[in-house]
Amino acid sequence: MMDCAGYRKTLLADPHAADPALLLHRAGCHDCGLFTEQLLRFESRLERALRVPVPPGLAPVSAQVVPLRRPSPRRKWWAMAASVVAAGVVAGGLWLGASGSSLAADVVTHMGGEPQAWRRTDVPVPDAELRGVLQDSHISLAADAGVVSYANSCSFRGNQVPHLVIQTASGPVTVMVLLHEHVARSKRFDEQGYRGVIVPVAGHGSLAVLTRGASVDSAAVERIARRVQEAIVY
Amino acid sequence: MKDQVGGTQKRARFQALCQSLRPDLLRFALWLSRDRALAEDVVQETLLRAWKSQDSLQDEAAAKPWFLTIIRREYARSFERKRFVTVDVDELVAREEPMLAAADQQDLGELRAALFKLPEEYREPLVLQVLMGLSTAEIARELGLSNAAVLTRLFRARRRLRAMCGVDTSMDPPE
Numbered sequence: 001m002m003d004c005a006g007y008r009k010t011l012l013a014d015p016h017a018a019d020p021a022l023l024l025h026r027a028g029c030h031d032c033g034l035f036t037e038q039l040l041r042f043e044s045r046l047e048r049a050l051r052v053p054v055p056p057g058l059a060p061v062s063a064q065v066v067p068l069r070r071p072s073p074r075r076k077w078w079a080m081a082a083s084v085v086a087a088g089v090v091a092g093g094l095w096l097g098a099s100g101s102s103l104a105a106d107v108v109t110h111m112g113g114e115p116q117a118w119r120r121t122d123v124p125v126p127d128a129e130l131r132g133v134l135q136d137s138h139i140s141l142a143a144d145a146g147v148v149s150y151a152n153s154c155s156f157r158g159n160q161v162p163h164l165v166i167q168t169a170s171g172p173v174t175v176m177v178l179l180h181e182h183v184a185r186s187k188r189f190d191e192q193g194y195r196g197v198i199v200p201v202a203g204h205g206s207l208a209v210l211t212r213g214a215s216v217d218s219a220a221v222e223r224i225a226r227r228v229q230e231a232i233v234y
Numbered sequence: 235m236k237d238q239v240g241g242t243q244k245r246a247r248f249q250a251l252c253q254s255l256r257p258d259l260l261r262f263a264l265w266l267s268r269d270r271a272l273a274e275d276v277v278q279e280t281l282l283r284a285w286k287s288q289d290s291l292q293d294e295a296a297a298k299p300w301f302l303t304i305i306r307r308e309y310a311r312s313f314e315r316k317r318f319v320t321v322d323v324d325e326l327v328a329r330e331e332p333m334l335a336a337a338d339q340q341d342l343g344e345l346r347a348a349l350f351k352l353p354e355e356y357r358e359p360l361v362l363q364v365l366m367g368l369s370t371a372e373i374a375r376e377l378g379l380s381n382a383a384v385l386t387r388l389f390r391a392r393r394r395l396r397a398m399c400g401v402d403t404s405m406d407p408p409e
Contacts, residue, residue: 004407005407006407008405008406008407009389009407010385012388012389012392012393012406012407013370013385013386013388013389013392014363014370014385014388015392031405034405035405038401038402038405039392042392042396042399042401043364045342045345046345046364046395047364047365048342049342049345049346049349050261050265050349050361050364050365051261051365052261052264052346054256054257054260054261055274183367184367184368184369185367185369
């Protein structure tokens with residue numbers, strides 16, 4: 001049985017660790033629950049702090065490798081190769097700046113653009129509308145997924161992604177099916193009033209599930225994420 | 235002709251890979267070196283070396299650790315070339331002030347300065363975990379440490395960082 005010191009030490013080493021023994025301890029320990037919430041808020045700040053703004057492009061790489069004298073064919077080839085890299089880096093500069101932000105931060109930013117999605121309601125979105133959104137991404141939803149009160153096909157990081165709101169006992173939960181965003185492991189976040197998790201889905205990118213406000217704790221969000229994941233048919 | 239097209243496609247894919255990884259590689263180099271100019275040099279050299287040896291990258295899924303290995307090697311080489319003597323951390327913080335407290339992120343300035351002051355043995359695994367998304371085992375491989383040693387460093391890194399930032403650490407376990 002894990003004690004509080006062991007739990008907190010493990011979590012300080014990896015705040016997103018999801019070992020069953022950790023979850024079990026957290027579920028039964030109020031203080032460790034508070035510790036986790038505080039640590040995740042700090043972690044969210046830490047992630048933002050590490051993502052320092054980067055300049056859109058580097059000085060042309062070719063400037064370093066193109067010699068002043070007439071280049072030998074071999075050197076010329078390297079210079080050309082370097083120029084291709086440099087040109088790509090410079091041309092892609094603005095795009096890079098945009099893609100440099102974290103996935104969680106982008107998901108949270110996206111939420112701000114559709115506040116109407118968050119209302120608590122029993123009225124489901126019309127079947128045809130939901131089907132249309134899901135079909136755009138070649139997925140479907142099990143009938144027992146819950147009431148889907150909002151469905152939209154949203155532009156996100158250059159792709160169209162299903163943005164759904166499912167009504168649960170804990171309130172509305174937003175789901176973004178991120179078929180093109182691959183993550184190595186689950187990542188919890190608590191940012192700008194949104195609490196959520198991004199979970200990897202083998203062979204199908206990832207899934208972002210988030211709630212708004214402090215009424216649902218991180219463990220509950222993860223439980224909801226698991227249920228949603230099981231309800232999506234890829 | 236077919237080979238030429240295949241080669242062009244392969245190069246284009248590699249170029250796209252470089253582009254997508256570059257922001258985080260630059261950030262990693264920056265947190266490693268704590269010097270923006272040096273970080274840019276290291277990343278530039280890294281991209282060139284990567285370009286030259288792109289055939290040795292067999293699996294694109296393993297690209298991130300592959301680039302990280304090159305970048306760490308390049309960073310070590312920069313020491314050989316320049317022979318740095320001592321590092322005054324306060325001076326480093328002052329020098330990089332515009333970046334540490336970017337106008338729209340002033341709330342993060344204190345945390346970034348604290349990261350600068352964190353010893354490298356704690357800072358590097360933390361950046362690999364939080365920024366680069368590496369697992370404990372991947373960090374252990376990259377740094378040549380055991381998993382347990384990595385976890386201890388990560389624990390100490392966060393504990394010290396929180397204390398430096400004035401976070402309430404009354405619930406933190408002792409080192």
